[in-house]
Amino acid sequence: MYPAKFDYYRAASVQEAIQLLQDHEDAKLLAGGHSLIPAMKLRLAQPPAIIDIGRIAELKGVSHDNGSIKIGALTVHADVAASNVLKSNCPLLAEAASNVGDRQVRHKGTIGGNIAHADPASDMPAAILALGGTIHLIGPSGSRQVAAADFFIDLLATDLHEDELLTAIEVPAQSGKTGSCYLKFEHPASGYAVCGAAAVVTLNDDGACAGASLCFNGVTATPHNASAVTDALVGQALDDAAIDKAVDANLSISDPMGDMHASGPYRIELAKTFAKRALKLARDRA
Amino acid sequence: MAEITVTVNGKSYTRDVEPRMLLVHFIRDVLGLTGTNIGCETSVCGACTILMDGQAIKSCTQLAVQADGSSLTTIEGLASNGDLHPVQEGFWEKHGLQCGYCTPGMIMASVDLLQSNANPTEDEIRHGLEGNLCRCTGYHNIVKAVQYAAEKMQGGN
Numbered sequence: 101m102y103p104a105k106f107d108y109y110r111a112a113s114v115q116e117a118i119q120l121l122q123d124h125e126d127a128k129l130l131a132g133g134h135s136l137i138p139a140m141k142l143r144l145a146q147p148p149a150i151i152d153i154g155r156i157a158e159l160k161g162v163s164h165d166n167g168s169i170k171i172g173a174l175t176v177h178a179d180v181a182a183s184n185v186l187k188s189n190c191p192l193l194a195e196a197a198s199n200v201g202d203r204q205v206r207h208k209g210t211i212g213g214n215i216a217h218a219d220p221a222s223d224m225p226a227a228i229l230a231l232g233g234t235i236h237l238i239g240p241s242g243s244r245q246v247a248a249a250d251f252f253i254d255l256l257a258t259d260l261h262e263d264e265l266l267t268a269i270e271v272p273a274q275s276g277k278t279g280s281c282y283l284k285f286e287h288p289a290s291g292y293a294v295c296g297a298a299a300v301v302t303l304n305d306d307g308a309c310a311g312a313s314l315c316f317n318g319v320t321a322t323p324h325n326a327s328a329v330t331d332a333l334v335g336q337a338l339d340d341a342a343i344d345k346a347v348d349a350n351l352s353i354s355d356p357m358g359d360m361h362a363s364g365p366y367r368i369e370l371a372k373t374f375a376k377r378a379l380k381l382a383r384d385r386a
Numbered sequence: 387m388a389e390i391t392v393t394v395n396g397k398s399y400t401r402d403v404e405p406r407m408l409l410v411h412f413i414r415d416v417l418g419l420t421g422t423n424i425g426c427e428t429s430v431c432g433a434c435t436i437l438m439d440g441q442a443i444k445s446c447t448q449l450a451v452q453a454d455g456s457s458l459t460t461i462e463g464l465a466s467n468g469d470l471h472p473v474q475e476g477f478w479e480k481h482g483l484q485c486g487y488c489t490p491g492m493i494m495a496s497v498d499l500l501q502s503n504a505n506p507t508e509d510e511i512r513h514g515l516e517g518n519l520c521r522c523t524g525y526h527n528i529v530k531a532v533q534y535a536a537e538k539m540q541g542g543n
Contacts, residue, residue, distance in 0.1 A: 101408075102406055102411075108449075110451075130449075133447060133449065134447055137447050138429055138447060141428075154452060178441075201429075201517070202432070202518075203495065203515075203517050204429075204432060204435055204443050204495065204498075207438075207441040208443050208447070208448065289430065
């Protein structure tokens, strides 16, 4: 199963990648290849040119500075999952990354490629959205930052322009008495999320909810932020009944995806169940 | 065409390849190392698993040009001087295969797993091998094979 023919270019730096994108119309960037190559093998994508950015060292690694954690776009899922910086300061992202694909896939697939591809069933977008993350982009006219809430536009569509490169994902280090959790109901063969839930819960000293976020992937075309649920939780004592009630009364998803694996209404029921489980586990970890 | 140089099982090869050539085809068709199998071709089944710079990857989801400069290990490179690798021996001793099609990939993924976790629990083995499908064994004997290898590699019998 060969991809269609293409011209191959290897970029040694971010600047060279930007130049190559300008020089080759409809070119695609290749990082780990775990979204692009399968699409090319199935001829769902037939780019005339491939720009391999996989060796640009400056785009790899996790750094922590002043309460903010930056993950280079080329950091592979295995390294995100194993990062001590993330496990200590932003365990949600490490947990979500440990759920991506399988061991072999995590050795090659990158966080930047994952986000740029924006598969609705991917594990990372909901976690990044729940964390209030920021996506760093760079193009011929300079760099810009986009909030995760604005980055995912539609199914497999993002705010990344054709002449731009995704360079990093930035998330805040968690502070206070905070716990988080990523859980999913996965398709048994592919491992993709039929419904994934990312939850973050921060408690006051008295145990009441100081703040929370809850986002889903797999249910809608773009990651869904269930802010009505978490708004209802703020200020409350987070016993199981309070969480169940907040989810049942406030979780409203009007545009679920449905396919041969799971209907829209079924995905919404999964979202309710996984919302409750994820919020409770996040609370217990706070 | 693009020129690539890769080290496979300790031997260096320089070849011209079409950019669209997949790594698994390079290994099988260009180098003639047919121990690495092609299964689903969609990065699900794991039959094409090899080690790239020590880490298990699915060679059907890599271009050969991406492997330029890297060091690969395939199933042919595991045994040394005719002695089976402990994981190979485990699959032999514990009947970790029936038809054998998944076995090269299963063994390479197991080698990778044991590199990072020398003494995995049954659950860790099953989770660690979730990227490899076997349609024959029901996995039970594969788990036993990995446990056998783990014990052997830690100096047990």
